[in-house]
Every structure is written in C-alpha cells, then in structure tokens.
Amino acid sequence: MAFQDWMKQANLIGGDWVAADSGETIDVTNPATGDVIGTVPKGGKAEAERAIKAAVAAFPGYRDTSLMDRCALLWKLHDALMDNQKDLAELLTVEMGKPLAESMGEIAIGAQYVRWFAEEARRAKGEIVPAGVNGRRILVTKHAIGVVGMITPWNFPSSMLARKIAPALAVGCTVVAKPATATPYSGLAWGALAEEVGFPKGVVNVVTGSAKDISKAMMDSFDLRKITFTGSTEVGKELIRGSADTVKKVSMELGGNAPFVVFDDADLEKAVEGAMVSKFRNAGQTCVCANRMIVQSGIHDAFVKRLVERTEALKVGDGLEKGVEQGPMIDMDAVEKVEDFVADARDKGGAVVTGGARHDKGGTFFQPTVVTGATQAMKFATEEIFGPLAPVFKFETEEEAIEMANATVYGLACYAYTSDLGRAFRLNEGLQYGMIGINSGLITTVEAPFGGVKESGLGKEGGSQGLDDYLEVKYVCIDGI
Ligand SMILES: NC(=O)C1=CN([C@@H]2O[C@H](COP(=O)(O)OP(=O)(O)OC[C@H]3O[C@@H](n4cnc5c(N)ncnc54)[C@H](OP(=O)(O)O)[C@@H]3O)[C@@H](O)[C@H]2O)C=CC1
Numbered sequence: 001m002a003f004q005d006w007m008k009q010a011n012l013i014g015g016d017w018v019a020a021d022s023g024e025t026i027d028v029t030n031p032a033t034g035d036v037i038g039t040v041p042k043g044g045k046a047e048a049e050r051a052i053k054a055a056v057a058a059f060p061g062y063r064d065t066s067l068m069d070r071c072a073l074l075w076k077l078h079d080a081l082m083d084n085q086k087d088l089a090e091l092l093t094v095e096m097g098k099p100l101a102e103s104m105g106e107i108a109i110g111a112q113y114v115r116w117f118a119e120e121a122r123r124a125k126g127e128i129v130p131a132g133v134n135g136r137r138i139l140v141t142k143h144a145i146g147v148v149g150m151i152t153p154w155n156f157p158s159s160m161l162a163r164k165i166a167p168a169l170a171v172g173c174t175v176v177a178k179p180a181t182a183t184p185y186s187g188l189a190w191g192a193l194a195e196e197v198g199f200p201k202g203v204v205n206v207v208t209g210s211a212k213d214i215s216k217a218m219m220d221s222f223d224l225r226k227i228t229f230t231g232s233t234e235v236g237k238e239l240i241r242g243s244a245d246t247v248k249k250v251s252m253e254l255g256g257n258a259p260f261v262v263f264d265d266a267d268l269e270k271a272v273e274g275a276m277v278s279k280f281r282n283a284g285q286t287c288v289c290a291n292r293m294i295v296q297s298g299i300h301d302a303f304v305k306r307l308v309e310r311t312e313a314l315k316v317g318d319g320l321e322k323g324v325e326q327g328p329m330i331d332m333d334a335v336e337k338v339e340d341f342v343a344d345a346r347d348k349g350g351a352v353v354t355g356g357a358r359h360d361k362g363g364t365f366f367q368p369t370v371v372t373g374a375t376q377a378m379k380f381a382t383e384e385i386f387g388p389l390a391p392v393f394k395f396e397t398e399e400e401a402i403e404m405a406n407a408t409v410y411g412l413a414c415y416a417y418t419s420d421l422g423r424a425f426r427l428n429e430g431l432q433y434g435m436i437g438i439n440s441g442l443i444t445t446v447e448a449p450f451g452g453v454k455e456s457g458l459g460k461e462g463g464s465q466g467l468d469d470y471l472e473v474k475y476v477c478i479d480g481i
Pocket residue numbers: 151152153154155178179180181182209210211212215230231232233235236238239253254255256286287384385386
C-alpha cells in the first residue's frame with residue numbers, strides 16, 4: 001500500500017463513505033510545497049446530524065458487546081496502525097508538514113494509546129462502599145457516556161484523535177469526529193482503519209467541513225452527551241458555552257504558554273537538549289512547547305550560546321526529505337503571527353540572536369529563531385507563540401522564577417532544569433501547571449494524564465484518568481438486605 005490508499009476523500013457516516021450533500025469540496029494542500037494533494041467534502045449541519053444519528057443508532061449494540069470483544073477490536077486497530085505506520089506517517093507529513101521521523105512517532109504513540117486504553121478498560125472498576133446504616137448496600141458503577149463529539153486540531157492530526165477515540169471505543173462509546181480542515185486525512189484514516197478492523201457501522205463517523213456548522217449540530221444535539229476538543233482556548237471557551245444548553249460533559253485540551261526554567265545548578269547540555277526538543281519539535285507548533293525560556297543569570301550566557309549553536313544547526317526543509325528536523329509552518333497566518341512576535345520583541349528592546357525571518361526556502365518556512373533580552377512587556381510573555389521562536393528571559397531567584405512562570409492565564413505544561421531535589425519538590429508545589437517536566441523536555445506518554453489547569457483546559461487524556469472522561473458514575477442504593 002501507499003499513503004494515497006489511506007487518503008480518503010469522502011466522509012464516513014453510518015458505515016458509508018459519502019460526499020457532502022451539496023457536492024462541494026475543500027482543497028487540502030501540502031504546506032511544504034503549496035500543492036493541492038486532494039479534496040474533502042465540505043460537510044455541515046445536515047451531514048453532522050446524520051453522523052450523530054448513526055452514532056446514536058450504533059450505541060446500544062456497541063455498548064453491549066463484551067469487553068473482550070471490544071478489546072480484541074482495539075488490539076486489531078493497534079496492529080493496523082503499526083502495520084501501516086510508514087504510509088500513515090507519510091500521509092501526515094504530506095498534509096501537515098512535520099518531519100517524517102516525528103510523524104512516525106505520532107502514529108506509534110497513537111497506536112500505544114489504543115493499546116493502553118484496551119488494557120485500562122479492563123480495570124474500569126466500580127466500588128462497593130461501606131454504608132452508614134445496616135441493611136443497606138452502596139454500589140458505585142461506571143458506564144459508557146454515550147455518543148461523543150470530537151473536534152481535533154491540525155498540529156497532531158492523528159495522535160490527538162487517538163487519545164480521544166481510544167478510550168471512547170474501549171468503554172463502549174460511539175464517535176462523531178471532526179478533524180481540522182488543514183489536515184483532514186489523518187482523521188479520516190482513523191475511520192478507514194476502524195472499518196478495516198471490523199468496528200460495526202456507525203461506531204466511528206468522521207465528518208469534514210464547516211467547523212461552525214458541524215460543531216453547532218453537535219452542541220444542539222441532546223443525544224451527543226460529551227464533547228472533547230483540542231485546540232485554541234478561544235474556541236474551547238465557545239464550546240464550553242455551547243455545551244451548557246444540553247449540559248454535556250466536556251474535555252478541553254487548550255492552549256499553553258510553557259515556561260522552560262533553567263537554574264544555575266542545571267546540567268547545561270541536558271537543559272539545551274531539552275530546550276531544543278521542547279521548543280522546535282513540530283516547528284514549535286505544540287501546545288506543550290516551551291514558550292518562554294526563563295534562565296538564571298549565572299548560566300544564562302552559556303545556555304544562550306549553546307542554544308544558538310544548536311538552533312543554527314537545525315536542518316529545515318520538506319518533512320519527507322531525509323534528515324530534516326524542522327518542516328514548514330502550517331499556513332501563512334502562522335508565519336505572520338511569528339513575524340509579529342519578533343517585530344514586537346525588537347521594538348521593545350529584544351535582540352534577535354539568530355533567525356527572525358522567513359526562510360529562504362520560501363512558502364511557509366520560517367527560520368529557527370532565538371531572541372534574548374525578553375521582558376514581561378513583550379507579547380510572547382502572555383501569548384502562545386506556536387512557532388519556532390525561543391525567547392530567553394533572565395531571572396535571579398527561585399521565587400522570581402516561579403512568579404514569572406505563573407504569570408499567565410495558561411497552565412498546561414512547564415519545564416525546569418535543576419540538580420536540587422528539594423527545589424524540584426518546591427517547584428511542583430509552586431508551579432500552577434497540569435504537567436511538569438523536571439530535567440525533561442518531552443513528557444507526553446500514554447501512561448500519564450495529559451491536561452492543563454487554568455485556561456489550558458479541563459479533563460485528562462492518557463493515564464487511567466483518561467478513561468474516566470468517557471465514563472459516567474452511577475450509584476445504586478440497595479436497601480432492606
Ligand atoms: N492546544 C493545541 O494543541 C492547539 C492550540 N492551537 C492554538 O490556536 C491557535 C489557532 O489555531 P487554529 O487552528 O485556528 O485552532 P482552532 O482552535 O481554531 O482549531 C482547532 C479545531 O477547532 C475547529 N474550530 C475552529 N473554529 C471552531 C468553532 N468556532 N467551533 C468549533 N470548532 C472550531 C477547527 O476546525 P477548522 O480546522 O475547520 O477551522 C479545528 O478542528 C494556534 O496558533 C495555537 O496558538 C491550535 C491548535 C492546537
């Protein structure tokens with residue numbers, strides 16, 4: 001097979017691959033070349049409503065399959081992902097731009113989520129709780145929540161769906177997924193994979209097209225009991241508001257502004273290594289990306305020197321080319337946003353030590369960039385960069401570092417490099433973040449609960465907690481026994 005075999009140019013609704021009612025389509029482009037690689041249906045309200053109806057119809061039958069039958073389907077799904085890893089990774093790189101090695105990793109972690117949740121579903125245990133009075137028994141049981149709407153972003157178009165779809169399918173929910181318009185094929189491929197391994201018709205539905213219309217149909221449906229979203233905080237807030245009318249359960253994985261704090265006592269090489277992976281993975285387009293390098297004065301200059309050396313050595317290019325470490329940005333808006341951050345920093349006294357401009361490869365390629373002399377007045381102090389720009393702030397004391405790190409409405413991931421164990425514990429207590437990497441710049445893993453606090457979101461993905469988001473808890477009181 002080749003990646004084109006997974007490039008479904010239709011929507012999956014109730015087991016059928018279909019066009020939009022209007023016949024209208026949307027072009028999908030490769031950000032590395034600007035070439036149109038295909039089209040997808042421009043679906044909307046009617047298509048989404050049909051997908052919800054199909055998921056509602058499929059729910060009771062699927063929920064009532066035995067746990068082992070569901071697990072067996074998930075194991076097959078895992079194997080199908082890994083058997084087709086290279087093709088799915090190429091498809092991801094062609095529509096999104098990230099280096100092929102990163103896409104291979106994304107498909108692999110998606111498969112791991114599937115396996116993890118097939119295992120965790122077997123431990124979705126209830127409880128028998130001691131009752132306060134004799135003759136009474138209290139049982140707590142867990143149940144699939146029902147039909148789940150999933151809206152996913154372009155930056156991890158496969159793995160962001162993986163960690164929603166895997167727990168949902170593991171516990172017996174059915175799914176209506178809406179992938180990002182820029183990168184729809186990796187989402188549609190989940191539909192094709194589910195179909196191939198034998199999930200019943202209507203269990204997985206994938207609709208592309210107008211985000212507003214599709215999400216409105218999801219919001220308006222009483223039958224769709226949960227909405228799970230990864231993307232910007234702005235859209236997340238809209239979805240939380242929209243969910244209120246039918247009181248849906250929500251999971252929101254939203255924006256971040258991760259501080260990457262380096263203390264004088266850090267291992268310099270390790271800190272720079274962590275900074276590189278945290279900052280430049282996916283061209284800086286991850287919600288857990290280091291947004292602010294916050295570096296203690298004693299190690300500041302040495303850190304900047306090594307960071308700049310490593311940044312200048314990065315190979316930029318088409319993600320399909322061998323050895324490329326940074327691909328293009330997703331689109332021109334993303335490029336302009338980074339340019340704006342650079343111009344703002346320059347205006348306010350920052351120094352662009354390397355990069356700072358569009359790459360001579362053209363299109364949406366941007367130079368890996370380091371800015372020093374960053375201050376709280378600069379836009380990136382409070383806004384999410386989502387690009388290959390590393391601003392370096394300086395600090396003196398631990399208290400100051402914690403205060404700077406927390407000075408944002410976001411609270412997704414943060415990182416700190418230190419060799420002082422006591423400090424590591426103090427940081428865990430003081431930093432207002434859902435995830436903390438101590439001496440690690442890459443913390444995403446299926447075994448751990450991924451998610452933020454403050455305006456970075458609600459709920460967890462991965463870990464045992466990631467299953468709870470798709471379960472409802474019931475309490476049964478049995479009296480007179
Ligand atoms: N937390 C994260 O991982 C992500 C954070 N971001 C942040 O958001 C910024 C903007 O990126 P962007 O792609 O515009 O992110 P969005 O939040 O707009 O997009 C994410 C998903 O939401 C959909 N969507 C967009 N508008 C609505 C809406 N009104 N109602 C329901 N769904 C909607 C999109 O669909 P469609 O593609 O059709 O517009 C896509 O599927 C980035 O620069 C970054 O800062 C972005 C992506 C991921």
